Amino acid sequence: MYPLRCCVKKYEWGRKGMDSAVARMVKNQIPEYVVDDDSPHAELWMGTHPSGPTMIVSSDPELDGKTLLNLLQTYPEYVGTVNIVNKYGDNLPFLFKVLSVGTALSIQAHPNKKLAEELHRTDPFHYPDANHKPEMAITLTDFEAMCGFRPHAEIEAFLDNVPEFRAVIGNEATTNYKNASDKKQGLKQLFVTLMSAPETVVIQNLEALVQRWSREETIDPDKEALRQLFLKLYSQFPNDIGCFAIFYLNYLKLKPGEAIYLGQDEPHAYIVGDCMECMACSDNVVRAGLTPKFKDVKTLSNMLTYISKSAKEQIFEPKIVDEFTKSFVVPVPEFVVDEIRVDESHVSLAFEYTVTKKESGSILIVIRGEASCNGTQLTPGYVGFIPAVTALTINQLKSPLLIYRAYCRTD
Structure with a gap:
Protein backbone atom coordinates (compact mmCIF):
# COMPACT_ATOMS: atom_id res chain seq x y z
CA MET A 1 0.00 0.00 0.00
CA GLY A 148 -34.54 14.54 -5.83
CA PHE A 149 -38.00 15.94 -6.51
CA ARG A 150 -40.60 15.50 -3.80
CA PRO A 151 -43.73 13.40 -4.39
CA HIS A 152 -46.31 15.38 -6.36
CA ALA A 153 -48.76 15.43 -3.45
CA GLU A 154 -46.21 17.20 -1.27
CA ILE A 155 -45.45 19.84 -3.92
CA GLU A 156 -49.16 20.45 -4.44
CA ALA A 157 -49.65 20.83 -0.68
CA PHE A 158 -46.97 23.53 -0.57
CA LEU A 159 -48.62 25.33 -3.50
CA ASP A 160 -51.88 25.29 -1.51
CA ASN A 161 -50.41 26.30 1.84
CA VAL A 162 -47.44 28.58 1.08
CA PRO A 163 -48.92 31.60 -0.74
CA GLU A 164 -45.49 33.11 -1.41
CA PHE A 165 -44.38 29.98 -3.27
CA ARG A 166 -47.61 29.88 -5.26
CA ALA A 167 -47.31 33.59 -6.09
CA VAL A 168 -43.95 33.01 -7.80
CA ILE A 169 -45.32 30.04 -9.76
CA GLY A 170 -48.58 31.82 -10.61
CA ASN A 171 -52.16 30.51 -10.57
CA GLU A 172 -52.18 29.40 -14.20
CA ALA A 173 -49.00 27.33 -13.93
CA THR A 174 -50.19 25.88 -10.60
CA THR A 175 -53.49 24.79 -12.13
CA ASN A 176 -51.76 23.32 -15.18
CA TYR A 177 -49.45 21.31 -12.92
CA LYS A 178 -52.25 19.96 -10.76
CA ASN A 179 -54.30 18.95 -13.81
CA ALA A 180 -51.43 17.54 -15.88
CA SER A 181 -52.00 13.99 -17.09
CA ASP A 182 -48.25 13.58 -17.59
CA LYS A 183 -46.88 14.49 -14.17
CA LYS A 184 -43.24 14.50 -15.30
CA GLN A 185 -44.00 17.01 -18.02
CA GLY A 186 -46.15 19.00 -15.61
CA LEU A 187 -43.33 19.14 -13.07
CA LYS A 188 -40.89 20.26 -15.75
CA GLN A 189 -43.21 23.10 -16.78
CA LEU A 190 -43.65 24.08 -13.13
CA PHE A 191 -39.86 24.13 -12.57
CA VAL A 192 -39.21 26.14 -15.74
CA THR A 193 -41.93 28.64 -14.74
CA LEU A 194 -40.39 29.04 -11.29
CA MET A 195 -36.85 29.47 -12.58
CA SER A 196 -38.05 31.99 -15.20
CA ALA A 197 -39.96 34.15 -12.71
CA PRO A 198 -39.06 37.88 -12.73
CA GLU A 199 -36.41 38.74 -10.14
CA THR A 200 -38.62 41.38 -8.56
CA VAL A 201 -41.39 38.81 -7.97
CA VAL A 202 -38.91 36.31 -6.50
CA ILE A 203 -37.36 38.86 -4.12
CA GLN A 204 -40.75 40.26 -3.06
CA ASN A 205 -42.09 36.84 -2.12
CA LEU A 206 -38.88 35.64 -0.47
CA GLU A 207 -38.90 38.73 1.74
CA ALA A 208 -42.58 38.22 2.53
CA LEU A 209 -41.99 34.59 3.54
CA VAL A 210 -38.98 35.55 5.66
CA GLN A 211 -41.06 38.11 7.53
CA ARG A 212 -43.95 35.70 8.03
CA TRP A 213 -41.87 32.70 9.08
CA SER A 214 -39.62 34.81 11.33
CA ARG A 215 -42.71 35.69 13.41
CA GLU A 216 -44.55 32.38 13.29
CA GLU A 217 -44.12 29.63 15.81
CA THR A 218 -45.13 26.03 15.21
CA ILE A 219 -45.34 22.90 17.33
CA ASP A 220 -45.25 20.61 14.28
CA PRO A 221 -41.63 19.32 14.15
CA ASP A 222 -41.69 18.78 10.37
CA LYS A 223 -42.95 22.29 9.69
CA GLU A 224 -40.50 23.74 12.19
CA ALA A 225 -37.58 21.93 10.55
CA LEU A 226 -38.61 23.31 7.15
CA ARG A 227 -39.04 26.81 8.57
CA GLN A 228 -35.58 26.71 10.13
CA LEU A 229 -34.10 25.39 6.88
CA PHE A 230 -35.66 28.18 4.84
CA LEU A 231 -34.42 30.87 7.23
CA LYS A 232 -30.94 29.33 7.24
CA LEU A 233 -30.75 29.22 3.44
CA TYR A 234 -32.04 32.78 3.16
CA SER A 235 -29.44 34.03 5.65
CA GLN A 236 -26.72 32.41 3.53
CA PHE A 237 -28.13 33.34 0.12
CA PRO A 238 -30.54 36.28 0.50
CA ASN A 239 -32.90 36.87 -2.43
CA ASP A 240 -31.71 33.67 -4.15
CA ILE A 241 -34.44 31.76 -5.98
CA GLY A 242 -32.85 28.54 -4.70
CA CYS A 243 -34.41 29.19 -1.28
CA PHE A 244 -37.71 27.99 -2.77
CA ALA A 245 -36.13 24.59 -3.50
CA ILE A 246 -37.29 23.31 -0.11
CA PHE A 247 -40.80 23.11 -1.57
CA TYR A 248 -39.95 20.89 -4.54
CA LEU A 249 -36.86 18.92 -3.41
CA ASN A 250 -36.80 16.31 -0.66
CA TYR A 251 -35.20 17.47 2.58
CA LEU A 252 -33.14 14.72 4.21
CA LYS A 253 -31.66 14.62 7.71
CA PRO A 292 -22.98 33.25 -6.66
CA LYS A 293 -21.37 31.11 -9.39
CA PHE A 294 -22.45 30.68 -13.00
CA LYS A 295 -26.04 29.45 -13.27
CA ASP A 296 -27.16 27.54 -16.33
CA VAL A 297 -30.91 27.35 -15.77
CA LYS A 298 -31.77 26.45 -19.36
CA THR A 299 -29.41 23.46 -19.43
CA LEU A 300 -30.51 22.27 -16.00
CA SER A 301 -34.21 22.58 -16.84
CA ASN A 302 -33.78 20.51 -19.98
CA MET A 303 -31.55 17.80 -18.49
CA LEU A 304 -33.41 16.86 -15.28
CA THR A 305 -35.32 13.57 -15.14
CA TYR A 306 -38.27 15.01 -13.13
CA ILE A 307 -38.67 11.71 -11.29
CA ILE A 315 -31.66 6.48 1.03
CA PHE A 316 -29.20 4.06 -0.61
CA GLU A 317 -28.84 0.72 1.17
CA PRO A 318 -25.51 -1.17 1.24
CA LYS A 319 -24.94 -4.89 0.84
CA ILE A 320 -23.61 -6.80 3.84
CA VAL A 321 -20.32 -8.50 2.93
CA ASP A 322 -19.35 -9.89 6.34
CA GLU A 323 -19.33 -8.97 10.01
CA PHE A 324 -17.17 -5.89 9.43
CA THR A 325 -17.74 -4.78 5.83
CA LYS A 326 -20.67 -3.20 4.01
CA SER A 327 -20.48 -2.53 0.28
CA PHE A 328 -22.24 0.38 -1.43
CA VAL A 329 -22.68 -0.94 -4.97
CA VAL A 330 -24.09 1.81 -7.20
CA PRO A 331 -25.74 1.37 -10.64
CA VAL A 332 -22.60 2.51 -12.52
CA PRO A 333 -19.35 0.50 -12.88
CA GLU A 334 -16.89 3.31 -12.18
CA PHE A 335 -16.97 2.97 -8.41
CA VAL A 336 -17.96 0.92 -5.39
CA VAL A 337 -17.34 2.03 -1.80
CA ASP A 338 -16.76 -0.40 1.04
CA GLU A 339 -17.19 0.56 4.69
CA ILE A 340 -15.03 -1.40 7.15
CA ARG A 341 -16.22 -0.83 10.71
CA VAL A 342 -14.84 -2.60 13.79
CA ASP A 343 -16.40 -1.76 17.14
CA GLU A 344 -15.03 -1.61 20.67
CA SER A 345 -15.79 -5.26 21.41
CA HIS A 346 -13.17 -6.41 18.88
CA VAL A 347 -10.34 -4.10 19.98
CA SER A 348 -7.39 -6.41 20.62
CA LEU A 349 -3.80 -6.79 19.52
CA ALA A 350 -4.80 -10.30 18.45
CA PHE A 351 -7.48 -8.98 16.06
CA GLU A 352 -6.89 -9.78 12.39
CA TYR A 353 -8.95 -8.97 9.31
CA THR A 354 -8.19 -9.39 5.62
CA VAL A 355 -8.80 -6.49 3.25
CA THR A 356 -9.62 -8.59 0.21
CA LYS A 357 -7.99 -8.13 -3.17
CA LYS A 358 -9.94 -6.38 -5.93
CA GLU A 359 -9.50 -6.54 -9.67
CA SER A 360 -8.99 -2.77 -9.71
CA GLY A 361 -6.70 -0.50 -7.77
CA SER A 362 -8.34 1.08 -4.73
CA ILE A 363 -7.97 4.00 -2.37
CA LEU A 364 -8.37 3.55 1.37
CA ILE A 365 -8.89 6.23 4.01
CA VAL A 366 -8.97 5.86 7.80
CA ILE A 367 -11.68 7.94 9.45
CA ARG A 368 -11.03 6.82 13.01
CA GLY A 369 -9.12 4.21 14.95
CA GLU A 370 -5.57 2.92 15.21
CA ALA A 371 -4.24 -0.35 13.84
CA SER A 372 -1.50 -1.85 11.72
CA CYS A 373 -1.83 -2.90 8.08
CA ASN A 374 1.03 -4.94 6.62
CA GLY A 375 3.42 -3.00 8.84
CA THR A 376 1.92 0.41 8.08
CA GLN A 377 0.43 2.31 11.02
CA LEU A 378 -3.16 3.33 10.36
CA THR A 379 -4.34 6.50 12.12
CA PRO A 380 -7.18 8.97 11.33
CA GLY A 381 -6.59 10.72 8.03
CA TYR A 382 -4.25 8.08 6.60
CA VAL A 383 -4.83 7.62 2.87
CA GLY A 384 -3.27 4.81 0.87
CA PHE A 385 -3.39 3.34 -2.63
CA ILE A 386 -3.76 -0.44 -2.92
CA PRO A 387 -2.65 -1.87 -6.29
CA ALA A 388 -5.04 -4.22 -8.09
CA VAL A 389 -5.10 -7.87 -6.99
CA THR A 390 -3.48 -7.06 -3.63
CA ALA A 391 -4.79 -8.31 -0.28
CA LEU A 392 -3.80 -6.69 3.01
CA THR A 393 -4.13 -7.67 6.65
CA ILE A 394 -5.31 -5.35 9.42
CA ASN A 395 -4.14 -6.30 12.89
CA GLN A 396 -2.90 -4.89 16.21
CA LEU A 397 -6.18 -3.02 16.64
CA LYS A 398 -5.85 -0.37 19.36
CA SER A 399 -9.19 1.43 19.05
CA PRO A 400 -12.50 1.12 17.14
CA LEU A 401 -11.87 1.41 13.42
CA LEU A 402 -13.74 3.05 10.56
CA ILE A 403 -12.29 2.81 7.07
CA TYR A 404 -13.70 3.59 3.63
CA ARG A 405 -12.31 2.07 0.46
CA ALA A 406 -13.16 2.95 -3.15
CA TYR A 407 -12.55 0.80 -6.23
CA CYS A 408 -14.30 0.06 -9.53
CA ARG A 409 -16.49 -2.84 -10.57
CA THR A 410 -15.29 -5.37 -13.11
CA ASP A 411 -18.50 -5.59 -15.18
Missing part, protein backbone atom coordinates in the same frame (compact mmCIF):
# COMPACT_ATOMS: atom_id res chain seq x y z
CA TYR A 2 1.37 3.40 -1.04
CA PRO A 3 0.82 6.28 1.42
CA LEU A 4 -0.72 9.34 -0.25
CA ARG A 5 -0.88 13.09 0.30
CA CYS A 6 -4.08 14.50 -1.13
CA CYS A 7 -5.23 17.83 -2.50
CA VAL A 8 -7.19 20.12 -0.15
CA LYS A 9 -9.86 22.36 -1.65
CA LYS A 10 -10.62 25.49 0.37
CA TYR A 11 -13.98 26.40 -1.16
CA GLU A 12 -15.87 29.09 0.75
CA TRP A 13 -18.67 26.71 1.73
CA GLY A 14 -16.30 24.50 3.75
CA ARG A 15 -16.24 24.31 7.52
CA LYS A 16 -13.59 26.56 9.00
CA GLY A 17 -10.55 25.81 11.09
CA MET A 18 -10.48 22.60 13.12
CA ASP A 19 -14.28 22.32 12.87
CA SER A 20 -13.58 20.81 9.46
CA ALA A 21 -13.10 17.04 9.29
CA VAL A 22 -10.84 17.63 6.30
CA ALA A 23 -8.57 19.94 8.30
CA ARG A 24 -8.40 17.54 11.24
CA MET A 25 -7.47 14.59 9.03
CA VAL A 26 -4.73 16.49 7.23
CA LYS A 27 -3.38 17.94 10.49
CA ASN A 28 -3.26 14.46 12.05
CA GLN A 29 -1.11 13.16 9.20
CA ILE A 30 1.03 16.30 8.80
CA PRO A 31 1.54 17.84 12.29
CA GLU A 32 3.29 20.88 10.83
CA TYR A 33 0.28 21.68 8.62
CA VAL A 34 -1.13 25.08 9.61
CA VAL A 35 -4.90 25.34 10.03
CA ASP A 36 -6.12 28.93 10.23
CA ASP A 37 -9.30 29.43 12.27
CA ASP A 38 -10.86 31.48 9.46
CA SER A 39 -9.77 29.22 6.60
CA PRO A 40 -12.41 26.88 5.11
CA HIS A 41 -11.35 23.29 4.41
CA ALA A 42 -14.10 21.96 2.14
CA GLU A 43 -12.82 18.89 0.28
CA LEU A 44 -10.03 16.33 0.31
CA TRP A 45 -9.51 14.89 -3.19
CA MET A 46 -8.19 11.33 -3.51
CA GLY A 47 -7.51 10.22 -7.06
CA THR A 48 -5.97 11.20 -10.36
CA HIS A 49 -8.14 14.12 -11.48
CA PRO A 50 -5.85 16.85 -12.89
CA SER A 51 -7.64 19.56 -10.89
CA GLY A 52 -6.50 17.97 -7.62
CA PRO A 53 -3.69 15.44 -8.11
CA THR A 54 -2.77 13.04 -5.31
CA MET A 55 0.92 12.59 -4.47
CA ILE A 56 2.92 9.53 -3.38
CA VAL A 57 4.74 9.62 -0.03
CA SER A 58 7.74 7.29 -0.03
CA SER A 59 11.24 6.83 1.36
CA ASP A 60 12.19 5.93 -2.21
CA PRO A 61 13.32 9.17 -3.91
CA GLU A 62 12.23 7.72 -7.25
CA LEU A 63 8.63 7.68 -5.99
CA ASP A 64 8.36 10.38 -3.34
CA GLY A 65 6.52 13.47 -4.57
CA LYS A 66 5.35 11.89 -7.79
CA THR A 67 1.66 11.86 -8.58
CA LEU A 68 -0.50 8.78 -8.24
CA LEU A 69 -1.19 9.14 -11.97
CA ASN A 70 2.57 8.91 -12.65
CA LEU A 71 2.69 5.66 -10.67
CA LEU A 72 -0.23 4.19 -12.58
CA GLN A 73 1.25 5.22 -15.93
CA THR A 74 4.47 3.46 -14.97
CA TYR A 75 2.67 0.38 -13.64
CA PRO A 76 -0.67 0.09 -15.46
CA GLU A 77 -1.22 -3.33 -13.89
CA TYR A 78 -1.77 -1.41 -10.62
CA VAL A 79 -4.92 0.11 -12.17
CA GLY A 80 -6.50 -3.28 -12.70
CA THR A 81 -6.80 -6.42 -14.73
CA VAL A 82 -6.57 -6.36 -18.51
CA ASN A 83 -10.32 -5.73 -18.90
CA ILE A 84 -10.21 -2.72 -16.59
CA VAL A 85 -7.12 -1.20 -18.22
CA ASN A 86 -8.67 -1.71 -21.66
CA LYS A 87 -11.80 0.13 -20.48
CA TYR A 88 -10.30 3.00 -18.48
CA GLY A 89 -6.64 3.20 -19.50
CA ASP A 90 -3.84 3.89 -17.00
CA ASN A 91 -6.09 5.98 -14.78
CA LEU A 92 -8.61 5.57 -11.97
CA PRO A 93 -12.21 6.01 -13.22
CA PHE A 94 -13.38 7.37 -9.86
CA LEU A 95 -12.68 10.37 -7.64
CA PHE A 96 -12.90 9.81 -3.88
CA LYS A 97 -13.43 12.72 -1.48
CA VAL A 98 -14.03 13.80 2.10
CA LEU A 99 -16.42 16.78 2.28
CA SER A 100 -16.90 19.12 5.23
CA VAL A 101 -19.90 21.34 4.51
CA GLY A 102 -20.44 24.52 6.54
CA THR A 103 -22.60 26.51 4.13
CA ALA A 104 -25.09 25.06 1.65
CA LEU A 105 -23.76 24.01 -1.73
CA SER A 106 -25.54 25.08 -4.89
CA ILE A 107 -28.65 23.38 -6.23
CA GLN A 108 -27.07 21.33 -8.97
CA ALA A 109 -27.12 18.26 -11.15
CA HIS A 110 -24.48 16.42 -13.11
CA PRO A 111 -24.94 15.77 -16.84
CA ASN A 112 -25.07 12.36 -18.45
CA LYS A 113 -22.15 11.26 -20.62
CA LYS A 114 -23.56 12.52 -23.93
CA LEU A 115 -24.54 15.93 -22.53
CA ALA A 116 -21.21 16.25 -20.69
CA GLU A 117 -19.37 15.78 -23.97
CA GLU A 118 -21.56 18.41 -25.67
CA LEU A 119 -21.21 20.95 -22.84
CA HIS A 120 -17.45 20.47 -22.75
CA ARG A 121 -17.24 21.00 -26.50
CA THR A 122 -19.35 24.16 -26.54
CA ASP A 123 -18.38 25.71 -23.18
CA PRO A 124 -15.12 24.22 -21.84
CA PHE A 125 -14.63 27.11 -19.40
CA HIS A 126 -17.73 26.27 -17.37
CA TYR A 127 -17.67 22.53 -18.14
CA PRO A 128 -14.04 21.36 -17.91
CA ASP A 129 -14.81 17.63 -18.27
CA ALA A 130 -16.32 15.50 -21.01
CA ASN A 131 -17.28 12.83 -18.50
CA HIS A 132 -20.50 12.17 -16.59
CA LYS A 133 -20.52 12.45 -12.80
CA PRO A 134 -22.87 10.09 -10.97
CA GLU A 135 -21.92 10.25 -7.29
CA MET A 136 -22.67 8.89 -3.84
CA ALA A 137 -22.41 10.46 -0.39
CA ILE A 138 -21.94 8.41 2.80
CA THR A 139 -22.37 10.50 5.93
CA LEU A 140 -19.73 10.77 8.64
CA THR A 141 -21.79 13.04 10.91
CA ASP A 142 -25.40 14.16 11.11
CA PHE A 143 -25.91 15.47 7.60
CA GLU A 144 -28.55 17.57 5.86
CA ALA A 145 -29.21 17.57 2.13
CA MET A 146 -31.85 18.15 -0.50
CA CYS A 147 -32.13 15.33 -2.99
CA LEU A 254 -29.23 11.71 7.63
CA LYS A 255 -27.51 9.87 10.47
CA PRO A 256 -23.82 8.83 10.31
CA GLY A 257 -23.34 5.86 7.98
CA GLU A 258 -26.41 6.54 5.83
CA ALA A 259 -25.95 7.12 2.11
CA ILE A 260 -27.60 8.75 -0.88
CA TYR A 261 -26.90 8.03 -4.54
CA LEU A 262 -27.09 10.99 -6.89
CA GLY A 263 -27.53 9.68 -10.40
CA GLN A 264 -27.00 11.66 -13.58
CA ASP A 265 -29.48 14.48 -14.20
CA GLU A 266 -30.86 14.39 -10.62
CA PRO A 267 -31.10 17.67 -8.63
CA HIS A 268 -29.50 17.92 -5.20
CA ALA A 269 -27.78 20.22 -2.73
CA TYR A 270 -25.77 19.51 0.41
CA ILE A 271 -26.63 21.76 3.35
CA VAL A 272 -24.38 20.93 6.30
CA GLY A 273 -22.26 18.09 7.68
CA ASP A 274 -19.30 15.82 6.87
CA CYS A 275 -19.41 12.97 4.38
CA MET A 276 -17.47 10.66 2.15
CA GLU A 277 -18.19 11.21 -1.52
CA CYS A 278 -17.31 9.08 -4.50
CA MET A 279 -18.05 9.81 -8.14
CA ALA A 280 -17.01 9.10 -11.68
CA CYS A 281 -13.80 11.03 -12.32
CA SER A 282 -15.27 14.38 -13.35
CA ASP A 283 -15.77 17.93 -12.11
CA ASN A 284 -18.86 18.88 -14.12
CA VAL A 285 -21.63 20.77 -12.33
CA VAL A 286 -24.76 22.46 -13.73
CA ARG A 287 -26.07 24.99 -11.17
CA ALA A 288 -29.36 26.83 -10.77
CA GLY A 289 -29.51 28.34 -7.28
CA LEU A 290 -27.96 28.93 -3.85
CA THR A 291 -24.74 30.10 -5.44
CA SER A 308 -40.56 12.13 -8.00
CA LYS A 309 -39.71 9.96 -5.00
CA SER A 310 -40.18 10.19 -1.27
CA ALA A 311 -37.33 11.22 1.01
CA LYS A 312 -37.13 7.66 2.34
CA GLU A 313 -36.67 6.29 -1.18
CA GLN A 314 -33.58 8.46 -1.62
